[in-house]
Amino acid sequence: MTSSDLSAGLDGLDHDDGLPPLLRRPEAVADPQPVARLRRARKALLAHPDVSLDEAAANAVTSGAVDPLRLQALLAAEPFGLLTAKPVVGGTLYATAPHSRYLDLDVLPDIINQRWAAQVHTAMDVVPSTFQSTVYETLLDPASGEPFAVFTVRMRNRKALAQAVAESMYRTYHAQKGLNDYTQSVLQQGVKEPLTLFVMRVVYDDRSEDTFLVTGDGNSRLMSMWLARAGGDIHAAISACIASAIGSLDHPGTRSRAEQGQARQRASELTARTRKNLAASTMTEATRREAHTIAFPATVVVGARADDGGPLADLVAARDDLLANLHVHVVPWTGVAQNTQGMLRVYRHALCEGRISTDVYHVLSGTVDAQEMHELLGIPAHRLWSAAVHQHVMLAGPGAYAMNQLVKQEFGLARADRQRISERLAPMALSAYRSQDGIEQPLRAFGNGGTITDRVWKQPWSLTQGSEPSKVLDDLLDRALAGEAGAVAELTVLGGTAAILDGYITRDRGSKAGTTRDSRTAPFRATPVNLLDVLSKTAGGLRMLHSIARAHVAADPAVLPKQFHTQDREVDGVPVRDGDPVLDKAREQVIIDYEWDLVYAAAPARALATIAKNSGEPPELEAEDVRQRRMLSSGIASACKAARTLARMRQSRGPEVFGHEDTVDDLRAQLRQVEEILLRFGPSQASFLFHEDEEEGE
Numbered sequence: 001m002t003s004s005d006l007s008a009g010l011d012g013l014d015h016d017d018g019l020p021p022l023l024r025r026p027e028a029v030a031d032p033q034p035v036a037r038l039r040r041a042r043k044a045l046l047a048h049p050d051v052s053l054d055e056a057a058a059n060a061v062t063s064g065a066v067d068p069l070r071l072q073a074l075l076a077a078e079p080f081g082l083l084t085a086k087p088v089v090g091g092t093l094y095a096t097a098p099h100s101r102y103l104d105l106d107v108l109p110d111i112i113n114q115r116w117a118a119q120v121h122t123a124m125d126v127v128p129s130t131f132q133s134t135v136y137e138t139l140l141d142p143a144s145g146e147p148f149a150v151f152t153v154r155m156r157n158r159k160a161l162a163q164a165v166a167e168s169m170y171r172t173y174h175a176q177k178g179l180n181d182y183t184q185s186v187l188q189q190g191v192k193e194p195l196t197l198f199v200m201r202v203v204y205d206d207r208s209e210d211t212f213l214v215t216g217d218g219n220s221r222l223m224s225m226w227l228a229r230a231g232g233d234i235h236a237a238i239s240a241c242i243a244s245a246i247g248s249l250d251h252p253g254t255r256s257r258a259e260q261g262q263a264r265q266r267a268s269e270l271t272a273r274t275r276k277n278l279a280a281s282t283m284t285e286a287t288r289r290e291a292h293t294i295a296f297p298a299t300v301v302v303g304a305r306a307d308d309g310g311p312l313a314d315l316v317a318a319r320d321d322l323l324a325n326l327h328v329h330v331v332p333w334t335g336v337a338q339n340t341q342g343m344l345r346v347y348r349h350a351l352c353e354g355r356i357s358t359d360v361y362h363v364l365s366g367t368v369d370a371q372e373m374h375e376l377l378g379i380p381a382h383r384l385w386s387a388a389v390h391q392h393v394m395l396a397g398p399g400a401y402a403m404n405q406l407v408k409q410e411f412g413l414a415r416a417d418r419q420r421i422s423e424r425l426a427p428m429a430l431s432a433y434r435s436q437d438g439i440e441q442p443l444r445a446f447g448n449g450g451t452i453t454d455r456v457w458k459q460p461w462s463l464t465q466g467s468e469p470s471k472v473l474d475d476l477l478d479r480a481l482a483g484e485a486g487a488v489a490e491l492t493v494l495g496g497t498a499a500i501l502d503g504y505i506t507r508d509r510g511s512k513a514g515t516t517r518d519s520r521t522a523p524f525r526a527t528p529v530n531l532l533d534v535l536s537k538t539a540g541g542l543r544m545l546h547s548i549a550r551a552h553v554a555a556d557p558a559v560l561p562k563q564f565h566t567q568d569r570e571v572d573g574v575p576v577r578d579g580d581p582v583l584d585k586a587r588e589q590v591i592i593d594y595e596w597d598l599v600y601a602a603a604p605a606r607a608l609a610t611i612a613k614n615s616g617e618p619p620e621l622e623a624e625d626v627r628q629r630r631m632l633s634s635g636i637a638s639a640c641k642a643a644r645t646l647a648r649m650r651q652s653r654g655p656e657v658f659g660h661e662d663t664v665d666d667l668r669a670q671l672r673q674v675e676e677i678l679l680r681f682g683p684s685q686a687s688f689l690f691h692e693d694e695e696e697g698e
Contacts, residue, residue: 020184023188023189026190026278026287026288026292026294028275029275029291029294030066030271031268032063032267032268033068035264037068038062041062041068041069042058044075045062045071045072048075048083048303050094050302051075051083051149052146052147053149053199054150056201056209057199059211060106060199060212061302063106063264064106064213065099065100065101066099066100066102083097083302083303084097086301086322089317089321089349090314090317090318091305091306091307091318092307092312093301093303093322094149094301094305095300095302096299096302098194099297100295100298101213101296103222103229103294103296104244104263104266105264106213106245107213107215107222108212108214108215108245109169109214109219109222109241110168110214110215110216111153111161111164111167112135112136118334118336118337118427120434121434122431122432123372124370124373124432125431125432126435127435135153136200137316138151138152138316139201139315147313147315149301149302149304149312150199150211151201152201152202152203153201154202154203154205155204155205157253158246158247158249158251161246162242165242166242169223169234172219172220172223173227180219180223180224181220181223181227182224183227185224186225186293190293190296191221191292191297193218194218194299195221195222195296196216196299197213197215197216197218197299198213198214198215198216198300198301198315200212206252208253209254210255213300216319216322217323218298225296226238226240228292229289229293244266245263247263267294273290274287274290277291301319304318313352320341320348336426336427336443339423339425339426343425344365344428345410346403346406346410347364347393349406350393350402350403355403359376360389362376363377363386363389364389364390366431366432370382370383370385370386377389378465378466379465380466380469380472381467381469382553383432384494384549385469386431387429387430387432387493388493388497390428390429391493391497392462392463395457396456396460398460400457401458404416411424418450418452422449422450423447426443426447426450429450433501436501441503442500442503445507446497448507448527448528449527449528449529450496450497451492451493451497451500453489453492453533454533455485455488455489456489459485461487462486463490464490470553473546473549473550474546476490476494477491477543477546480542481539481542481543481579491542491546491549492532492535495545495548498545498548498551498553499545499548501552502551503519503595504594504597504598505528505532506528506595517596517627521594521596522600523596523599523606523607523610524610526602526603535598535601535602538578539578540566540578541564541601543562543579544561548561548592561591561592562582562591563581563582563597564579564580564582565578565579566578636674639671
């Protein structure tokens, strides 16, 4: 290699901005073998005792191997096979020994990528996902009913499959602020660490089928290879991958033999061109990109056996367990993504062990919408009840002990207390709200104990069935006020979840001196679970939780949660009882605006003492709209006074007293914005006008 190898082809790069130093020179790769010459390798694969594939799956495994004869030798049953046993929960997966495979033939990225699964909108969300939700299933032999070591997914057509591939590559590229982009490494030395591939059968709506290999481990490396091939542009990389592996999106159904033959022909042309260019004295940019991305090392999962020696019934759970063993503690995924992946496995294990029904599992996995949830379980068709289903499965009654054990096994916990359970449950319980702005804050609050009060945690309670959410909530309140423990727990879950989602219960709050009634402040600190525990023990607290849940379900600005007294006491000389409405000076019931209101209501005496200690001034009970009008009037009055004062000073000190010209323009723009708001939303057309002649002074 000459010095020119290191600098050739640096001009005209829009995305990579130059090539990194070459650390490993690419090797020449042989042309893909004609399909007819792959029969021996396919026969050896199917004859292996630990392989559980059908013929189409075996075709996909053998057709993309760079050296089919080497693959055949690795799979030879005599004197022994070189398949690698990978123990998983419930059985063993069998994978081929590492061998080289062509990038362009039949390989797709993982279209259910766990790195960003925590961001995908579920079917329960009011904002639809940008692509069709995909679920891996275990392929069953249509004749015997026995499972194969093959995934099956259902797609409308090739375009839907291409959309899922594009989403996977795009999200992988942008995940972790670019930490998953290994393009520079690929251009330096290619890919050296083998990817783990699974066989995937795609079933289209017209009942045609196609078979691919899909990455289990190695999505970032696969995406980075296409990026390196396409010049660093993610959109070009996505297009290249789709065109090469899936083919034309205008043709329906499975790929024809002609299309697959054309793909192999293009791969042959690429390998021949690269061999020729590698023999040249100077390595060009194009040669380097193509040579390092023709092939990559991989192992392919070709068999799955249960502990009893029979076929492994759930390949999806086995795959998740294998990836968790590879990645959870060594890859910089976010905690939310890890918890999402782990809880999905917990739910799958619970389904396999018969601890939850198939209908409940569909709701937990987010593959059904709110109306379908109502039809399956009979509970109201609102996503708030989706969050309640997650909590009921994990927290209610005797079943909570078994689910607790599954969580400990999955996450390697010595014990699973409420804090640890809530942290891991949060992203799944609130999964129907992923489109909500600022969802990170509710996730933090839910993960800080959430709704797991003493009456919810491992106590018997169920979800009330019904079609109308408001009627179910009203019935629930009546039963809770009557002292029914299960109703109290259910209302705590529904009202507490709604309060967390709507910002009435947060984790980010403080009790510093001078704290005032505002968003994300409170007179003293109280964790969500402790706050809910206090509220659930009083009639006023239960009424407030009911009111918050009702307002959340209504999603109407005219329906706002109301405040109730939580103690029998005297207020301004008037006796009030627990459960009575809180009235302002106009004798109107006070609205819950902030977390302050719930914290204050939960412990009025403590709140008053804390406020007096911090500020020395007791709070004045005032409706939020009254307070805001007072602040608006006071602010405008202060602005007028300051402007007139500066106008008088201008006579002796000049116009510089108003500050820089840009500052004055900004102030005028803000005043115009206030005027516009008053004109548009005020009750009359009377407007507040700030006349320019007042700026000049007297």
